[in-house]
Amino acid sequence: MTGRPESLFPLFAGIETLEGVGPKTAQLLEQIQITRPRDLVFTLPHSGIDRARRVSVRDAVLPQVITVEVEIGKHTPSRTKGGAYRITVEDAGTSFQLVFFHARGDYLQKQLPTGQRRIVSGRVELFDGIAQMVHPDHILPVDDAEEIPLFEPVYPLTAGVSQKQMFKAVQGAMKRLPDLAEWIDPEQKRRANWPDWADAVRAAHAPQRSEDLAVTSPARERLAYDEMMAHQITLALARATLRRAKGRESHGTGRLQARVMASLPYTPTGAQMRAIEEIARDMAQPQRMNRLLQGDVGAGKTLVAFLALLVAVESGGQGVMMAPTEILARQHLESLRPMAEEAGVVLELLTGRDKGAERRAKLEALARGDIQVLLGTHAVFQKDVEFADLRLAVVDEQHRFGVRQRLELGQKGASADVLVMTATPIPRSLALAQYGDMDVSVLDEKPPGRLPIKTAMVSTTRMEEVVNHLRRAILDGRQAYWVCPLVDESEVVDLTAAEERFKHLRAVLGEGNVGLVHGQMPAADKDEAMAAFQAGRTAVLVATTVIEVGVNVPNATIMVIEQAEIFGLAQLHQLRGRVGRGTGASTCLLLYRGPLSEAAERRLTTLRDTEDGFRIAETDLEMRGAGDLIGTAQSGLPRFRVADLERQARLMAIAQSDARKLMSDDPGLTGPRGKAARVLLWLMEQDRAIRLISVG
Structure with a gap:
C-alpha cells in the first residue's frame, strides 16, 4: 500500500x-x-x-438554558435605533419576553407571528423581575422540535x-x-468496553449527558487511545528500524571497568550498578541498543556512560560521546580524563575548532582505531569523520535530538548501539510519548555524600542582605552563581539586566571577583569566563541561563536566581543542581518580586520543599500541561487532538505495549490487524511511519 x-x-x-x-x-x-x-x-x-423540553419557565432556577413551547403574543418594537425589540410569549405556566437587539421588525413578524405556537430555546434571565430570553438560540415550528438535540454539543x-x-x-x-x-x-x-471506531466518533459527537464529555467516557477514551496507538506504532517502527540494522555484539571483559571502579573514592549506587548491567546486557545482544538513561541532577550519569564506553573498548571497539555545546564537551573531557587514565584508555576531543593539520591528525588516529573514546559536539557527525570500529554512541542532553535524529544516527555508525542521556526527569507518560521507541534506565538515587541543598525564598526587597551574605561567603573562599532572567525574547534587554547586575556586584565585591557570561558573547569569551570561574579565579559568575546544563564547579555552593518566579519548575531544578556538587553545604536563594501569582508561589514552594526531580516533574506536568513542559515545537512530542497526556498517562503505557506486541507478532503489518493499523497510521497522518513500512 x-x-x-x-x-x-x-x-x-x-x-x-x-x-x-x-x-x-x-x-x-x-x-x-x-x-x-x-x-x-x-x-x-x-x-x-x-x-430537554420543559413545561414552563416558572419553576426554573434562573439564569439557565430552557427549551419550552410558547404561544406568541404582542410585539413591542424599540423606540430607538438598535434598542430592544420585545415579544411577549406565554408557556404553560407563565409569560415572559423574547428580546432582540438591532432587530428587523418585518423579519420577526414573519418568524414569530402573533397567535402562533413555537418551540424556543435559549438562556433565560431575570431583568427587573421579568424573565427574558435574549436572542433565542433556536426558534422552530412545533412539528420540527426534534431538530433540537436534547443535549446539544458545544464546539471550540x-x-x-x-x-x-x-x-x-x-x-x-x-x-x-x-x-x-x-x-x-x-x-x-473488550476489557475497556470500547465501541468500534465509527461508533465511537458518532457517540463522541452526540453526547447524551455531561458524563459523555469526560475523558473517561468509553467513546472518548477509545479515540484518545487511537491517537496514542498510532504514535506508539510510529515509535515502535523507529525502534524496529534501528534494531533491524544489524547490531554488533559487544562483550565487555570487565577488566577496564574494574580499574575505574577501584579508583573511585565512593561506592556507586544500586541504581548506577543496575543501569550499567542493563546497558552491558543490551550491548551483548545482536540487535542494536536504543536506550535512554534518565537521571536526576547529580545522580551520576557520567560514570554510567563512561563504564558503557569502556564495554565498547573492552570488546575491541570505539565509543563516542556527543554533547550539545563545546563547553559541555570540554567539561566531559575534564571529568572523564582521570577515569580514562586509570583505565589506560586513549580519550580525545573533536569540536568545530579543530582545523587543518591538527584535525587531520585526529581523524587519521580515529580511522586507525588509535583513539578509543572520542568526545565532541555534533562535529563528530561530519562526513569526513570515520571510525575504525564504532560500537557505542552516547548522546548527551536529548532535547535537541528527536526521533528523526535517532534514525539518522542509526545510519552513521552502521551498527553502533545508542545510549541517550537526559538530566531532565520526565514523568512516565511523557517519557513514553517522547521516547517510546527506547528502553529506559532510571537513576533514582543520589550518590552517597551529596549533601542536601538548602533552598529559601527571599523577596527582592532584601537584596542588600543577600549581597552581604555573598560577601561573607567569598571571604570564606566559596563561589557563587548569580542567574539573571531572560526577561523577554529580545537578547538586548536581557543583556542590560545581566550587565547591570554584574556592574553592581563588581562595585560591591571587588573588580576581579566577578565574571559575566551571556548568550550574546563570542564563544571564546564565554569559555574564558567559564574557565576563570572553574579555576576559582573569579568568585561569582553572573549569567543568563547558559549555565543550566551540565556545568561542574564543585567549589560553587551558592546559587542565587533572580526573579525566580518567571522561571519554569524544571529549569529552576536544573539551575539548583549546579551547586551541591562538592563537599561543602550548599544553598539556593530564590529571589522573587512580590506579589506572587498562585502558580508562581506553587512552583517556588514545590522547589523549596523537595529535591526529588521526578516529583518536581509531576507537579510541573500538572501545572503546565504536556506541550509546554518540553516545548512541543522542537520536542518531537505529538500534538494530540483528543488524547490528554496529563490525565490519560495510563493509556499511553497500554498503547506502547499493544504497539510493541503488534510489531513483534507482525513486523511487516501484513496480517489483518496489521493492515488495519496501516489505515490507522494514514488516518492519523503518521507519514514518517508509513515511509518506514514501505521501505522496510
Whole structure:
C-alpha cells in the first residue's frame, strides 16, 4: 500500500466539499487547523447544553438554558435605533419576553407571528423581575422540535463561525465515516468496553449527558487511545528500524571497568550498578541498543556512560560521546580524563575548532582505531569523520535530538548501539510519548555524600542582605552563581539586566571577583569566563541561563536566581543542581518580586520543599500541561487532538505495549490487524511511519 487507502478519501477531501461550508467559512476554520472533514471528526465538543423540553419557565432556577413551547403574543418594537425589540410569549405556566437587539421588525413578524405556537430555546434571565430570553438560540415550528438535540454539543469555535455552522459541518463530516477494520487488540477492547471506531466518533459527537464529555467516557477514551496507538506504532517502527540494522555484539571483559571502579573514592549506587548491567546486557545482544538513561541532577550519569564506553573498548571497539555545546564537551573531557587514565584508555576531543593539520591528525588516529573514546559536539557527525570500529554512541542532553535524529544516527555508525542521556526527569507518560521507541534506565538515587541543598525564598526587597551574605561567603573562599532572567525574547534587554547586575556586584565585591557570561558573547569569551570561574579565579559568575546544563564547579555552593518566579519548575531544578556538587553545604536563594501569582508561589514552594526531580516533574506536568513542559515545537512530542497526556498517562503505557506486541507478532503489518493499523497510521497522518513500512 503506497498511497492513502480509498476508504479514507472522503475524510481527506477539501473542507468546502461539505454541505454549507463556503470559501469564507473554510478560511475561518483554517484558523483552528480544520482544513478537511477528518479534522472535524477529531474536533470533539468541549461541553454541552441541556436542551430537554420543559413545561414552563416558572419553576426554573434562573439564569439557565430552557427549551419550552410558547404561544406568541404582542410585539413591542424599540423606540430607538438598535434598542430592544420585545415579544411577549406565554408557556404553560407563565409569560415572559423574547428580546432582540438591532432587530428587523418585518423579519420577526414573519418568524414569530402573533397567535402562533413555537418551540424556543435559549438562556433565560431575570431583568427587573421579568424573565427574558435574549436572542433565542433556536426558534422552530412545533412539528420540527426534534431538530433540537436534547443535549446539544458545544464546539471550540473561531471568530465568524457559529455553533450552528460548526454543528452542521460536523454532521456533514459524520456522513462520510467509513467502517474501518479494528486495529486495537480484541482483548484490550473488550476489557475497556470500547465501541468500534465509527461508533465511537458518532457517540463522541452526540453526547447524551455531561458524563459523555469526560475523558473517561468509553467513546472518548477509545479515540484518545487511537491517537496514542498510532504514535506508539510510529515509535515502535523507529525502534524496529534501528534494531533491524544489524547490531554488533559487544562483550565487555570487565577488566577496564574494574580499574575505574577501584579508583573511585565512593561506592556507586544500586541504581548506577543496575543501569550499567542493563546497558552491558543490551550491548551483548545482536540487535542494536536504543536506550535512554534518565537521571536526576547529580545522580551520576557520567560514570554510567563512561563504564558503557569502556564495554565498547573492552570488546575491541570505539565509543563516542556527543554533547550539545563545546563547553559541555570540554567539561566531559575534564571529568572523564582521570577515569580514562586509570583505565589506560586513549580519550580525545573533536569540536568545530579543530582545523587543518591538527584535525587531520585526529581523524587519521580515529580511522586507525588509535583513539578509543572520542568526545565532541555534533562535529563528530561530519562526513569526513570515520571510525575504525564504532560500537557505542552516547548522546548527551536529548532535547535537541528527536526521533528523526535517532534514525539518522542509526545510519552513521552502521551498527553502533545508542545510549541517550537526559538530566531532565520526565514523568512516565511523557517519557513514553517522547521516547517510546527506547528502553529506559532510571537513576533514582543520589550518590552517597551529596549533601542536601538548602533552598529559601527571599523577596527582592532584601537584596542588600543577600549581597552581604555573598560577601561573607567569598571571604570564606566559596563561589557563587548569580542567574539573571531572560526577561523577554529580545537578547538586548536581557543583556542590560545581566550587565547591570554584574556592574553592581563588581562595585560591591571587588573588580576581579566577578565574571559575566551571556548568550550574546563570542564563544571564546564565554569559555574564558567559564574557565576563570572553574579555576576559582573569579568568585561569582553572573549569567543568563547558559549555565543550566551540565556545568561542574564543585567549589560553587551558592546559587542565587533572580526573579525566580518567571522561571519554569524544571529549569529552576536544573539551575539548583549546579551547586551541591562538592563537599561543602550548599544553598539556593530564590529571589522573587512580590506579589506572587498562585502558580508562581506553587512552583517556588514545590522547589523549596523537595529535591526529588521526578516529583518536581509531576507537579510541573500538572501545572503546565504536556506541550509546554518540553516545548512541543522542537520536542518531537505529538500534538494530540483528543488524547490528554496529563490525565490519560495510563493509556499511553497500554498503547506502547499493544504497539510493541503488534510489531513483534507482525513486523511487516501484513496480517489483518496489521493492515488495519496501516489505515490507522494514514488516518492519523503518521507519514514518517508509513515511509518506514514501505521501505522496510
